[in-house]
Amino acid sequence: MSELSQVLDEMIACGEGMIKAANALKDIFSSTEESPAKTEPAPTYTKENVRGVLAAKSAAGFKKEVKDLLEKFGAQQLKQIDPKDYAALLKEAEVIGNA
Known part of the structure; x- marks a missing residue:
C-alpha cells in the first residue's frame, strides 16, 4: 500500500502543478490589456x-x-x-x- 500511496501523492503533486500552470496562463491571457485591433479588409472597388x-x-x-x-x-x-x-x-x- 505504501507504494500506491506514494504514487497517489505524486499524482496529486503533478495535478497541483498543472493547476498552478493553468492559473498562470489564465492570468496572462485574461489580463486587462487590450487585444490587438481587428483590421477590416480593405474595400474592393469596381x-x-x-x-x-x-x-x-x-x-x-x-x-x-x-x-x-x-x-x-x-x-x-x-x-x-x-x-x-x-x-x-x-x-x-x-x-x-x-x-
Missing part, C-alpha cells in the same frame, strides 16, 4: 465605382483635375488603370474640389 466618382467630379467642374489624376496613374482613360490602383485613385480623387 470600375463602375471609380467611374461614378470621377464622373461626378467632372460634372462638378473638375474635368481637368480628373484628367490630370488619370495621367498621374499613367492613363488617358479609366479602362487603362490597373484595378489594384482603384483605391489609391479614389483616395486622391476625394480631395478634388475640397481644397
